[in-house]
Amino acid sequence: MTSRISLKAAAKINLYLEITGNRPDGYHDLVMILQSIDLCDRVDICKTSTDEIQILCTNPEVPCDRSNLAYKAAALLQHNFPEVGGMEIAINKQIPMGAGLAGGSGNAASVLVGIDRLWELGLTQSQLCDFAAMLGSDIPFCVSGGTALATGRGEVLSPLPDLTDLVLVICKPRSIAIATAWAYQTFRSQGLLATSPVKNQNLSSQLVAAIASGGDSAPSKLGRLLYNDLERVVLPEYPAISELKNRLLEQECLGAMMSGSGSTVFAIAADLDRAQKIAEAVRTDNIDVWVVKSLVRSIFDA
Numbered sequence: 001m002t003s004r005i006s007l008k009a010a011a012k013i014n015l016y017l018e019i020t021g022n023r024p025d026g027y028h029d030l031v032m033i034l035q036s037i038d039l040c041d042r043v044d045i046c047k048t049s050t051d052e053i054q055i056l057c058t059n060p061e062v063p064c065d066r067s068n069l070a071y072k073a074a075a076l077l078q079h080n081f082p083e084v085g086g087m088e089i090a091i092n093k094q095i096p097m098g099a100g101l102a103g104g105s106g107n108a109a110s111v112l113v114g115i116d117r118l119w120e121l122g123l124t125q126s127q128l129c130d131f132a133a134m135l136g137s138d139i140p141f142c143v144s145g146g147t148a149l150a151t152g153r154g155e156v157l158s159p160l161p162d163l164t165d166l167v168l169v170i171c172k173p174r175s176i177a178i179a180t181a182w183a184y185q186t187f188r189s190q191g192l193l194a195t196s197p198v199k200n201q202n203l204s205s206q207l208v209a210a211i212a213s214g215g216d217s218a219p220s221k222l223g224r225l226l227y228n229d230l231e232r233v234v235l236p237e238y239p240a241i242s243e244l245k246n247r248l249l250e251q252e253c254l255g256a257m258m259s260g261s262g263s264t265v266f267a268i269a270a271d272l273d274r275a276q277k278i279a280e281a282v283r284t285d286n287i288d289v290w291v292v293k294s295l296v297r298s299i300f301d302a
């Protein structure tokens with residue numbers, strides 16, 4: 001039996017994030033369109049002879065204790081499957097933290113998938129997604145990946161046609177990390193649900209139609225339909241993110257938007273050449289920039 005596995009776990013962006021309701025459990029009902037992108041962490045899982053779960057990470061800012069989502073994912077499967085023993089999980093971090101790119105969630109998803117394969121648990125995709133939903137709202141998407149419509153608190157997924165070769169410029173202000181809980185709670189306390197600028201406009205359906213239509217015109221249609229309700233709380237609080245978005249929009253891009261609760265802002269570019277030019281125009285000492293393409297999966301062999 002194999003004793004180690006090496007997986008890549010992709011980041012995601014939100015092409016669309018609309019908050020449609022306040023839930024009594026403190027969460028929010030959402031309509032999101034999520035896309036995996038080729039900015040990946042590597043997660044190596046190695047069986048050990050003890051029962052312990054040990055986390056190592058190349059980024060010293062990532063906590064390696066029980067609060068790490070990768071630890072929680074391993075502990076959840078250990079708890080449910082007595083045959084799952086101890087392991088060392090080594091995370092090679094490329095995806096920034098507090099970025100709205102689901103880096104931590106992707107690590108947890110790859111730990112679920114990796115343990116299932118290492119201990120030959122034989123879990124179905126749907127069982128993996130059920131475990132994922134116990135750990136966090138966007139972890140089921142990180143298990144399945146590609147392009148998907150997500151509703152509920154983000155865990156109810158409907159796959160959408162693959163968006164292949166979408167070219168993106170991903171920009172992360174280095175000194176700004178945003179806590180997702182803060183963004184949603186501020187949205188609620190400011191009563192922003194009542195003043196939604198997109199209510200009853202069916203923007204998400206238009207976006208789904210643009211994705212389904214495919215073809216060369218899809219990226220420019222998508223670019224015009226990008227939307228994120230959390231911009232309404234994050235941009236006023238962090239003018240640097242707002243400026244970054246404006247700088248992207250001044251370039252020849254097809255659209256730009258904050259991802260998730262930020263602080264990442266992304267732009268859709270017509271092609272790789274244009275993306276490189278946009279990247280050069282916005283890169284500074286304080287802003288990390290990647291040019292990436294969309295992916296049709298989120299977890300694959302490293």
Ligand code: C5P
Nearest residue numbers: 026027028136137138153154180181184
């Ligand atoms: O589910 P997860 O733990 O990733 O969510 C992090 C935080 O984001 C939650 O504690 C909650 O404050 C907020 N959230 C929300 N509604 C959602 C998803 C997340 O309010 N649908």
